[in-house]
Amino acid sequence: MKAVSHTLADTQDLITESFGDSILRHLIYSVGKDISHAVTRDWCVAVSLAVRDRMVEGWIDTTREIYKRKQKRVYYLSMEFMIGRLLEDSLTNLGLADEARAFFEAKGVNFHDVLHAEQDAALGNGGLGRLAACFMDSMATVGVAGMGYGIRYQHGIFRQNMEDGWQMEEPEDWLVEGNAWEFRRPEVVYDIDFGGSVVTDENGKTVWKPTEQLQALAFDLPIAGWEGKHVNTLRLWSARQSESMNLKKFNDGDFIAAARQQILAETVSKVLYPGDHTEQGRELRLKQEVFFTSASLQDLIRRFFTNYESLDNLGDHVAVQLNDTHPAIAVPELIRILMDKYDYSFDAALKIARETLHYTNHTLLPEALEKWPKGLFERILPRHLQIINMIDGAFYQEAMAKGLEHHIIAGMQVIHPHQQDWVRMGNLAFIGARKVNGVSALHSELMKETVFHDLNIMYPDKIVNQTNGVTPRRWVLECNPHLSDLITENIGNEWIADLEQLEKLAPLATDKAFQKKYMDVKLANKKRLADYLLERTGVSVNPAAMFDIQIKRIHEYKRQLMNILEAIALYNAIKDNPKGDWQPRVKIFAGKAAPSYFLAKLIIKLITDVQNVVNNDPEIGDKLKVIFLPNYNVSAAEILIPGADLSEQISTAGFEASGTGNMKFALNGALTIGTLDGANVEMAEHVGHENFFIFGMEAHEVAERQHRRARPSEIIKDLPRFQQILAQLEDGTFSDGDTDRYKDILDNLKHHDYFQVVPDFEAYWDMQRHIDGVFADKSKWAEMAILNTAKMGWFSSDRTIRGYAKDIWDADLAF
Numbered sequence: 185m186k187a188v189s190h191t192l193a194d195t196q197d198l199i200t201e202s203f204g205d206s207i208l209r210h211l212i213y214s215v216g217k218d219i220s221h222a223v224t225r226d227w228c229v230a231v232s233l234a235v236r237d238r239m240v241e242g243w244i245d246t247t248r249e250i251y252k253r254k255q256k257r258v259y260y261l262s263m264e265f266m267i268g269r270l271l272e273d274s275l276t277n278l279g280l281a282d283e284a285r286a287f288f289e290a291k292g293v294n295f296h297d298v299l300h301a302e303q304d305a306a307l308g309n310g311g312l313g314r315l316a317a318c319f320m321d322s323m324a325t326v327g328v329a330g331m332g333y334g335i336r337y338q339h340g341i342f343r344q345n346m347e348d349g350w351q352m353e354e355p356e357d358w359l360v361e362g363n364a365w366e367f368r369r370p371e372v373v374y375d376i377d378f379g380g381s382v383v384t385d386e387n388g389k390t391v392w393k394p395t396e397q398l399q400a401l402a403f404d405l406p407i408a409g410w411e412g413k414h415v416n417t418l419r420l421w422s423a424r425q426s427e428s429m430n431l432k433k434f435n436d437g438d439f440i441a442a443a444r445q446q447i448l449a450e451t452v453s454k455v456l457y458p459g460d461h462t463e464q465g466r467e468l469r470l471k472q473e474v475f476f477t478s479a480s481l482q483d484l485i486r487r488f489f490t491n492y493e494s495l496d497n498l499g500d501h502v503a504v505q506l507n508d509t510h511p512a513i514a515v516p517e518l519i520r521i522l523m524d525k526y527d528y529s530f531d532a533a534l535k536i537a538r539e540t541l542h543y544t545n546h547t548l549l550p551e552a553l554e555k556w557p558k559g560l561f562e563r564i565l566p567r568h569l570q571i572i573n574m575i576d577g578a579f580y581q582e583a584m585a586k587g588l589e590h591h592i593i594a595g596m597q598v599i600h601p602h603q604q605d606w607v608r609m610g611n612l613a614f615i616g617a618r619k620v621n622g623v624s625a626l627h628s629e630l631m632k633e634t635v636f637h638d639l640n641i642m643y644p645d646k647i648v649n650q651t652n653g654v655t656p657r658r659w660v661l662e663c664n665p666h667l668s669d670l671i672t673e674n675i676g677n678e679w680i681a682d683l684e685q686l687e688k689l690a691p692l693a694t695d696k697a698f699q700k701k702y703m704d705v706k707l708a709n710k711k712r713l714a715d716y717l718l719e720r721t722g723v724s725v726n727p728a729a730m731f732d733i734q735i736k737r738i739h740e741y742k743r744q745l746m747n748i749l750e751a752i753a754l755y756n757a758i759k760d761n762p763k764g765d766w767q768p769r770v771k772i773f774a775g776k777a778a779p780s781y782f783l784a785k786l787i788i789k790l791i792t793d794v795q796n797v798v799n800n801d802p803e804i805g806d807k808l809k810v811i812f813l814p815n816y817n818v819s820a821a822e823i824l825i826p827g828a829d830l831s832e833q834i835s836t837a838g839f840e841a842s843g844t845g846n847m848k849f850a851l852n853g854a855l856t857i858g859t860l861d862g863a864n865v866e867m868a869e870h871v872g873h874e875n876f877f878i879f880g881m882e883a884h885e886v887a888e889r890q891h892r893r894a895r896p897s898e899i900i901k902d903l904p905r906f907q908q909i910l911a912q913l914e915d916g917t918f919s920d921g922d923t924d925r926y927k928d929i930l931d932n933l934k935h936h937d938y939f940q941v942v943p944d945f946e947a948y949w950d951m952q953r954h955i956d957g958v959f960a961d962k963s964k965w966a967e968m969a970i971l972n973t974a975k976m977g978w979f980s981s982d983r984t985i986r987g988y989a990k991d992i993w994d995a996d997l998a999f
């Protein structure tokens with residue numbers, strides 16, 4: 185990795201007016217309002233445009249610097265970017281937050297309301313999309329010449345509305361009021377082809393004759409790193425009908441048909457698919473993947489030619505990172521462009537692809553590994569299918585040369601030669617990539633043992649690990665200002681760009697005065713959260729109670745079910761001994777279920793049912809409250825996480841690739857109850873096992889039980905506490921006497937229990953009661969919480985990005 189010294193921007197500041205004047209100018213000339221008529225939303229737009237102006241200077245400087253230095257470019261291709269709100273983030277990174285606050289205070293406008301008038305940009309489902317957003321922040325902060333590429337969905341993840349405890353999906357419409365951050369780039373347009381056939385022309389050259397064409401239009405968002413020194417771009421593609429195709433219809437006089445075509449074309453960037461770790465086997469989804477991947481590759485090649493003349497050494501100057509298999513079509517698409525547009529041989533094109541592309545795997549769940557019917561490829565991507573067959577052919581030769589057996593090779597190929605019906609995107613991404621990475625140490629090891637066992641033997645240096653991280657700007661500095669102030673008072677502010685400095689807090693963990701200040705911050709955050717919960721759900725909670733929080737997508741492997749069953753067990757125990765010395769708890773849940781995932785929706789219904797019974801039981805009072813907070817998103821996370829005492833990270837061991845929610849909580853001083861899964865393993869090592877509550881089976885034990893299809897009934901017979909819960913789910917205790925409602929949950933628990941709720945339940949219960957005891961010792965709890973904050977510095981996404989730059993991209997940094 186080469187270090188490039190940072191040259192100061194050689195443009196003088198273009199903006200001479202004060203920040204406040206900029207806001208006013210935008211209010212008047214961009215929004216078209218005067219102060220007396222401006223509503224909160226108008227102020228939000230005006231201040232966003234004023235910040236954006238100031239980002240543009242750094243943006244232009246950064247772009248010029250990268251061209252001048254020929255810094256290696258990194259392109260991060262992701263179907264999802266869960267960025268959330270951008271105003272506070274941009275104000276913070278540019279150091280304008282105080283000035284903005286003072287301006288609005290002087291104008292008598294509520295600054296908090298202005299910040300919150302912005303809609304979340306929710307172009308993702310969960311962790312995978314949020315990781316991409318944290319990476320954008322960190323690439324700009326550490327000075328990677330990075331660019332994000334994704335889709336400008338008109339509708340992001342659905343809004344979750346509750347009706348009688350059931351999740352209802354409503355369309356999300358983040359663009360209706362416009363997007364102050366984006367720059368439309370009408371001159372940046374690429375054609376994307378589908379369908380048709382492949383023919384050989386008179387010169388013997390292969391030519392694809394597509395029958396359908398879309399255009400990809402670029403929209404850019406500037407992404408400023410910490411202190412605004414480096415500003416990168418997130419380029420999102422929007423789909424429209426290609427002009428030539430549309431013109432023809434218009435000229436034929438068929439306006440309706442032309443308009444219909446236009447609408448069909450636009451559906452490609454219309455909605456985000458709402459699945460998380462579930463397969464989305466729909467043609468439109470494949471088109472989305474091809475659409476944004478092809479546009480991005482065409483765009484980066486165009487940019488490459490502004491610096492270089494030949495694509496031979498593309499991989500020396502460009503690294504492309506594929507976030508999961510969603511952009512795996514990049515492998516045949518890059519080869520296609522090289523062969524069909526630039527006349528490379530297949531072998532040369534494959535070599536270049538394998539020097540340029542890198543793939544991040546996010547799951548070992550078999551149902552989440554993308555595969556497409558071969559017939560679909562034949563119909564919409566005939567040329568890509570041809571190239572995939574060539575890749576398989578070349579791969580076969582390579583494997584034979586290494587002495588591998590035919591049936592082993594077959595299992596690794598993109599299309600299995602004897603089960604010719606599926607195109608397996610994981611295999612395609614692996615074979616086409618230079619490096620393949622997992623997202624936690626455990627996950628990377630399990631990749632080698634399971635999905636990519638044979639491929640790892642064939643390419644033993646290909647799999648590397650890069651444990652995920654989170655950006656400390658959003659996930660401490662902005663979401664937890666009181667904690668940030670306390671940290672800075674004690675160790676200075678360098679931790680913001682160098683999170684491992686938090687270690688300096690460790691000696692203060694036993695300092696009583698510091699403990700008090702730290703816990704005062706926690707209490708203030710819990711009060712803020714309590715107000716928010718009251719406003720959003722009508723449930724009032726006691727801030728002195730333990731706030732026990734599980735917020736993430738609802739999925740069986742994440743085991744919200746085990747958590748709510750434990751709440752029922754606790755309810756029963758309190759009812760048995762209402763005068764007992766119970767540690768008051770508030771159990772908070774939030775998360776969306778994929779619309780087609782019935783069991784996940786039923787788990788939400790169960791949580792809200794338990795909430796209704798427990799919260800209205802006068803004998804329970806403050807001892808236990810259960811809350812399901814609807815419509816979990818980034819902005820909700822920013823309020824929930826700083827207010828947590830206990831973080832629930834209880835996935836079935838071996839199933840959570842990393843998790844990043846776990847990191848946000850621990851950094852903000854919540855203690856974790858968790859399994860040895862994903863990044864929990866490394867978190868426990870960093871903060872010390874004595875400061876982390878680990879319970880339950882390990883990954884190999886889970887695998888062993890699943891392998892021999894161990895029956896839950898054998899365990900249940902010895903668990904009276906669990907039997908009582910099952911009986912209550914059966915007799916309608918929580919369902920107004922409806923004895924049928926949880927049939928599917930019961931059937932699952934009693935007969936299948938693939939995600940091992942039953943065998944882990946008692947260990948979970950025991951650990952929760954142990955935690956009750958620790959929480960009662962206020963000083964001990966404070967010490968442990970402080971040590972969590974102090975030792976979590978390694979989990980900054982800045983560290984992760986430096987790791988990618990060094991081990992995967994071979995990219996230099998600007999600073």
Ligand SMILES: *Cc1c(COP(=O)(O)O)cnc(C)c1O
Nearest residue numbers: 310311736817818821843844845
């Ligand atoms: C961090 C984050 C996630 C990921 O949470 P996990 O607990 O790691 O699954 C999902 N959604 C949002 C809004 C987040 O901020």
